Amino acid sequence: MPPTASPPFSTTSSPEQPSATPLDTRYQVETPEGIDLVLRPAGLVPRALAFTIDLAIRGAVLGVAFIALGLLGQFGMGLATILFFIITWWYMVLFEVLNQGRSPGKQMLGLRVIHDDGTPIGWAASLTRNLLRFVDILPFGYALGILSCLNHRAFKRLGDIAAGSLVVYCDTPPTRPNLPHAEPQRAPIALNLAEQRALLGFAERAEGLSAARRAELASIIAEPLQVTPEQAEQRIHGIAHGLLGPT
Known part of the structure; x- marks a missing residue:
């Protein structure tokens, strides 16, 4: 098609639109097969909301468990202590590794955790990022984690930097466009x-x-x-x- 016949609805960029650097928070990685993946890192607010949801779920489970196990006396409190340890340290790890990087809170917010290269999160990386939460919460209220997120181009907290992990939005699968009948x-x-x-x-x-x-x-x-x-x-x-x- 000659240039003079190009329709005005063409998707090519106009001269006034810079195309060198997109004005968004896209994060591009290249797979070993040479395929470019464009990821959307999640910012501080959705990550905080997802963590709050997970915290509420853990609190509700522990509350019910402590009440029920408290009826068993000292034996029940011993079981409750073990359950507290498991839920506190393994809740996030198990969901992230076994549920495609999504804890219940992340799943509700449409987020997931992956490696920096776009591959699914593994046991070592998930354990590292979650064990280092005790550093992110210092000196109080996740202060170091918040500062790290706000100063990193991919919104990583310290645990993510150490583990080589990334929290991204789950892109919905593309659907076939609806075209007029012809x-x-x-x-x-x-x-x-x-x-x-x-x-x-x-x-x-x-x-x-x-x-x-x-x-x-x-x-x-x-x-x-x-x-x-x-x-x-x-x-x-x-x-x-x-x-x-x-x-």
């Missing part, structure tokens, strides 16, 4: 990647545009598509279905 068609000309994205973007946003606006945008590329302006919109939808392929 018979799949082949484009009459070769389309580069940017032009394919532009046509798909038009079809995906068609329901949110007025009929006049759709006709105006579609008519711009009617000539390269070898159709009349009135037929251009339906042709674009057909090409979009063809680019997506069968369901």
Whole structure:
């Protein structure tokens, strides 16, 4: 498609938009296979909320357990002490390793813990990051952990830095876009990647545009598509279905 026929809904960056460094908190890693992963580190607030939820769950479980075991006298209190140790030190580790890096609090907030290279968290890293919480809480109220999160580009607390771990958002799996009904068609000309994205973007946003606006945008590329302006919109939808392929 010649440059003069490029539609205004193209997804290519305009000259005014800097493309060198994105203005977000994306964290990019490269796998041993050479695949680039773009991760979204979780900030201080969602992490604090997730920890608060986990703390409330542990408190509720221990409260009920202490009341029930207290009826057994000294033997029950001994069991309660063991349970307190297990829940205090192993609650987070077990959930992180056995539940894809997600404790109940993290799962509610859509977070998970992974290694810096994007791989699932392991026993050694999970134990390290959770045992070092006693450093993060110093001198009081998680002061060192908060300062570390606020000063690290990936919002890591000291335990994460030592363990090589990262708390990220769980990205939802991509879904097939909802396109207007049309018979799949082949484009009459070769389309580069940017032009394919532009046509798909038009079809995906068609329901949110007025009929006049759709006709105006579609008519711009009617000539390269070898159709009349009135037929251009339906042709674009057909090409979009063809680019997506069968369901």
